[in-house]
Amino acid sequence: MHAEIVVLPGDGIGPEVAAAAVAVLEAVATRFGHTFGFQEHDIGGIAIDRHGEPLPATTLDACRKADAILLGAVGGPKWSDPNAKVRPEQGLLAIRKALGLYANLRPVRTHAAALGASPIKAELLEGVDFVVVRELTGGIYFGEKTRTADTASDLCSYSVGEIERVMRTAFRLAQTRRGKVTSVDKANVLETSRLWRDVAARIGREEFPEIALEHQLVDSMAMHLLAKPREYDVIVTENMFGDILTDEASMLAGSLGLLPSASLGEPGAVGIYEPIHGSAPDIAGKGIANPYATIFSAAMLLRHSLGLDEEAATVEAAVYAVLDDGVFTADLAAKGYAVSTAAATDAVLAKLQ
Ligand code: IPM
Ligand code: MN
Numbered sequence: 001m002h003a004e005i006v007v008l009p010g011d012g013i014g015p016e017v018a019a020a021a022v023a024v025l026e027a028v029a030t031r032f033g034h035t036f037g038f039q040e041h042d043i044g045g046i047a048i049d050r051h052g053e054p055l056p057a058t059t060l061d062a063c064r065k066a067d068a069i070l071l072g073a074v075g076g077p078k079w080s081d082p083n084a085k086v087r088p089e090q091g092l093l094a095i096r097k098a099l100g101l102y103a104n105l106r107p108v109r110t111h112a113a114a115l116g117a118s119p120i121k122a123e124l125l126e127g128v129d130f131v132v133v134r135e136l137t138g139g140i141y142f143g144e145k146t147r148t149a150d151t152a153s154d155l156c157s158y159s160v161g162e163i164e165r166v167m168r169t170a171f172r173l174a175q176t177r178r179g180k181v182t183s184v185d186k187a188n189v190l191e192t193s194r195l196w197r198d199v200a201a202r203i204g205r206e207e208f209p210e211i212a213l214e215h216q217l218v219d220s221m222a223m224h225l226l227a228k229p230r231e232y233d234v235i236v237t238e239n240m241f242g243d244i245l246t247d248e249a250s251m252l253a254g255s256l257g258l259l260p261s262a263s264l265g266e267p268g269a270v271g272i273y274e275p276i277h278g279s280a281p282d283i284a285g286k287g288i289a290n291p292y293a294t295i296f297s298a299a300m301l302l303r304h305s306l307g308l309d310e311e312a313a314t315v316e317a318a319v320y321a322v323l324d325d326g327v328f329t330a331d332l333a334a335k336g337y338a339v340s341t342a343a344a345t346d347a348v349l350a351k352l353q
Helices: 014-032 045-051 056-067 088-099 112-117 160-175 191-207 218-229 239-253 291-302 309-324 341-352
Strands: 002-010 033-040 070-075 104-110 129-133 145-147 150-156 182-185 212-217 234-237 262-263 272-275
Touching: 002 014, 002 056, 014 033, 014 045, 014 070, 014 309, 014 341, 045 088, 056 088, 056 234, 070 291, 088 150, 104 160, 104 239, 104 291, 112 309, 129 160, 129 239, 160 182, 160 191, 160 212, 160 234, 182 191, 182 239, 212 218, 218 234, 218 239, 234 239, 262 291, 272 291, 291 309, 291 341, 309 341
Parallel strands: 002 033, 002 070, 070 272, 129 234, 182 212, 182 234
Antiparallel strands: 104 129, 104 262, 145 150, 262 272
């Protein structure tokens, strides 16, 4: 097949990890007889520098026409003045919103070879396999913001429709997995959470009676995630809770550098695939960033946007194989045994040949 992929490298380590994933996609194209076109565009801090805005119209136009979007990361100290009018992160939020990507899938799987990198006891980690479905275009991230000299506010609001559609994504996903959905909220305090819980219960009862649904409060969920991570199959939650819980969950896998994501909308919407980690300015340009999360994201791109399931599984197997071989970047390795981004990428490419 032929596919046009827009690459948004962004800031910090973004360009380094995006390049690794592009190399992997090129290897997949060669091996399976596909052709992929790659078009690079600016987003985030680099777009502010070059175009004066974090999401230039040229970038958004190209994304709308693409078959899929691969993104690195955005942000950095250069653009982090608390009083700055534009911030790189606004570009990321704007593109998610503009493309209608309301469901952010963040799979968390542990792998035997990487258990040692996790601060959690190995016996709790074996066989962990869940997906967090994070609502991505609503909630406190997108509500009205106000600021005066001595007050500030961020409005958190959700509509029934916004909750229904992301719930359906989560329940449908559970149908293809172990048939369990955990809906996470703060319904003992927040009105948006009480609506969230009502809608979750109704969608479960009326449309997916065969799926087991449980509700969890986000604070106790933060604890259960570390205490009994094997229990979970699909976890669905609102935007900010999902942001926080998935950074926490990355410690189960061993590193933030291992978790990919897919941001999806209605069927036919172009998807964005990006690692869940940020731009890591402290290690940018050093060639030591972990490329695996972005390579796993490329596998999700193959699966969800291009329908290439075998190719996706082949990429995932290649990363697991290099983990088995102990090819670890600094975030995973014992002191003195770390390889570079390029070496880790080459190891994956070698498995793909
Ligand atoms: C993420 C990131 C973003 C978010 C930031 C960079 C705006 O943390 O994708 O998880 O909070 O959504
Ligand atoms: Mn985050």
